[in-house]
Amino acid sequence: MSSLATNIPEIQLENVEMRYRTEAAEVLALHQVSLDIAKGEFVSLLGPSGCGKTTLLRLMADLIAPTGGNIVVAGKSAREARLAQKYGIVFQSPVLYDWRKVKHNITLPLELMGVKKSLREEKAMELLDLVGLQSFADKYPWQLSGGMQQRVAIARALSMEPEILLMDEPFSALDEFTRERLNEELLSVWSKVQNTIVFVTHSIPESIFLSDRVFVLSPHPGRLSAVVEIPLPRPRTAEMRNSPEFFELIARIRDSFEGV
């Protein structure tokens, strides 16, 4: 499998600026960020704490509005794209409802949209199959491990078949072994769903393993300091993490931090 990226632009940011104003102070969280993400591309937003990764993701999702610049998503404004349900979002914590069975957590967005019960259940089973949790459909979230809960959150985010999946450090609370396994599973899901993924992380190896391109952000003020192409072939395999190419990419990205 090669990358799913096309030449069609999916997300375009031009000179985006974000200033948070509080009573106490004003924070320039993002300064003059311009970037393009192609339809079907897998990109990561990488950087240390406070460099504006979450802010950038929230801007793309139209959860907040920029104080400057322009955002175009699938040829529309971010707001129009949100209303057209172009996005699925996965947060750092899975935010599942403990009193709803796993399958009913997944079908919640469909329920809110008024989709028929039989169709909802069918979709839930399809999504559980996709994330390898079919036999857990009737369990409750508290009966699942942290990694399984995050897979449920991914399945739920995919329930509306979003063109774009925005993921904010979804695996950072998990142990290293589970995280690496979920990275592999996420790529397998992506190869089937074939959407655009924007993945926030502060892990250099995670960003390399997953992405077609890594957007490196630097803090104070948050800005785009480098864009690194990841030429590793797909499908990516666990062994690639030990290859000389992988270590070279880690060094290149580290250098791009040191250069700022």
Ligand SMILES: Nc1ncnc2c1ncn2[C@@H]1O[C@H](COP(=O)(O)OP(=O)(O)OP(=O)(O)O)[C@@H](O)[C@H]1O
């Ligand atoms: N609602 C807010 N009001 C005021 N300042 C904010 C707000 N949200 C974020 N900030 C500030 O904007 C900057 C960027 O924050 P953001 O959360 O986007 O960074 P991040 O790279 O995602 O950090 P982390 O990795 O710690 O989550 C930080 O200085 C932060 O304190």
